[in-house]
Amino acid sequence: MNPKRKDGVQVQDLPDGSALLYDTETATAYPVTETAALAWRGFDGERSVDDVVDQLHARFEAERETIADDVRKLLEDLESKGLLQPSGA
Amino acid sequence: MSGDRAATASSSRNVLSFSVLNAPIAIRSAEPRVLAAFRRLYCRLPEASPQAAGHQVEILAHEEDSETPWQTIAADLPERRQATLGGALRQAEASCCIHAIRAARELITIHAATVVFESGLALITGDSGAGKTTLTLALAARGRPVDGDDVTVVDPETGLVCGLPRCFHLDERSIGLLLDEGLDVRAREVCEGFLTPSDVGDAGVRARPVRALFLLRPGDGARPEVSRRPLSEAVALLDGQTGPRYRPSTELFQHFSRLLGDASFFEIRRGELGSTADRIVEVMGDIGS
Numbered sequence: 314m315n316p317k318r319k320d321g322v323q324v325q326d327l328p329d330g331s332a333l334l335y336d337t338e339t340a341t342a343y344p345v346t347e348t349a350a351l352a353w354r355g356f357d358g359e360r361s362v363d364d365v366v367d368q369l370h371a372r373f374e375a376e377r378e379t380i381a382d383d384v385r386k387l388l389e390d391l392e393s394k395g396l397l398q399p400s401g402a
Numbered sequence: 403m404s405g406d407r408a409a410t411a412s413s414s415r416n417v418l419s420f421s422v423l424n425a426p427i428a429i430r431s432a433e434p435r436v437l438a439a440f441r442r443l444y445c446r447l448p449e450a451s452p453q454a455a456g457h458q459v460e461i462l463a464h465e466e467d468s469e470t471p472w473q474t475i476a477a478d479l480p481e482r483r484q485a486t487l488g489g490a491l492r493q494a495e496a497s498c499c500i501h502a503i504r505a506a507r508e509l510i511t512i513h514a515a516t517v518v519f520e521s522g523l524a525l526i527t528g529d530s531g532a533g534k535t536t537l538t539l540a541l542a543a544r545g546r547p548v549d550g551d552d553v554t555v556v557d558p559e560t561g562l563v564c565g566l567p568r569c570f571h572l573d574e575r576s577i578g579l580l581l582d583e584g585l586d587v588r589a590r591e592v593c594e595g596f597l598t599p600s601d602v603g604d605a606g607v608r609a610r611p612v613r614a615l616f617l618l619r620p621g622d623g624a625r626p627e628v629s630r631r632p633l634s635e636a637v638a639l640l641d642g643q644t645g646p647r648y649r650p651s652t653e654l655f656q657h658f659s660r661l662l663g664d665a666s667f668f669e670i671r672r673g674e675l676g677s678t679a680d681r682i683v684e685v686m687g688d689i690g691s
Contacts, residue, residue, distance in 0.1 A: 328633060328662070331634035340649065340650045342637070342641055342650055342655065344635040347632070350634075
């Protein structure tokens with residue numbers, strides 16, 4: 314199951330590339346880094362986690378394994394905050 | 403009481419009227435030191451017509467009461483007398499500030515100090531007791547003009563910012579630390595601890611762009627530690643510093659994003675007062691170069 318953003322989460326982009334994810338349902342804002350903001354946009358339900366990792370790897374000068382770890386942690390974090398569509402939804 | 407004819411300000415000579423964040427505020431007192439104090443506090447703000455309906459604050463002296471002779475009267479204040487004129491002044495100032503903020507519905511107010519550098523404004527925020535006031539005055543001792551140490555006002559239309567002048571609240575420890583920094587605040591205050599931005603070189607309360615936001619945190623060393631943080635964290639932080647009137651919204655975040663459009667965000671773990679102030683001056687110099 315490819316990760317998918319929850320509906321109703323708005324993104325406010327900041328000039329340094331970071332972004333704020335604003336969950337309109339809970340009126341809660343979550344700041345994310347530039348890398349996390351790019352990954353978030355990749356979680357469209359169409360792309361796999363590997364696709365998103367590849368996309369980030371092409372953009373940033375870091376080991377693919379390091380990026381994969383970061384994406385895994387980000388997914389856990391987003392899931393714990395209720396910012397992803399539940400699996401199977 | 404306001405009906406005490408002997409003590410009540412009775413002529414226009416005993417009234418000062420200012421427009422504070424566009425809210426007319428009148429301060430009345432037969433005591434010249436009261437008017438002198440507020441004249442210094444709001445000297446950069448436009449005057450308002452004394453006839454304009456607005457917030458009315460009066461400070462009375464009850465000479466028959468040797469224990470608590472001073473009384474501040476305003477619609478939002480409980481009836482409680484003060485032992486010192488300084489106490490009555492601070493109570494009156496707080497009442498004016500609260501009224502102005504409540505009235506300024508078109509503006510956004512943030513809990514932060516506002517200090518002017520060549521490169522633009524530095525906002526300093528942090529929890530109450532983090533040391534914003536002392537640090538702000540240490541920057542004033544280094545020649546940096548100060549709008550205020552508590553309330554920053556954002557015009558959402560322009561994204562420009564200025565500080566609201568407030569009197570500084572300092573304890574004995576802070577006064578001692580500032581003396582070490584070469585700033586004898588007691589020598590500058592108008593009366594009884596009522597120290598205003600104009601007493602330390604105010605900035606003129608002119609709307610300017612923000613170049614840096616500093617989040618002041620406690621530290622455990624002599625040297626301060628500064629780290630640059632993503633602007634998204636700054637926006638989330640500002641959301642928490644606006645008070646209950648502003649609910650999180652896409653529109654509010656857009657305003658903050660605009661406010662920080664040309665700014666950097668730093669977390670600063672406090673070191674010794676002088677080193678911390680020097681570090682901020684250094685960072686602002688780097689931003690400007």
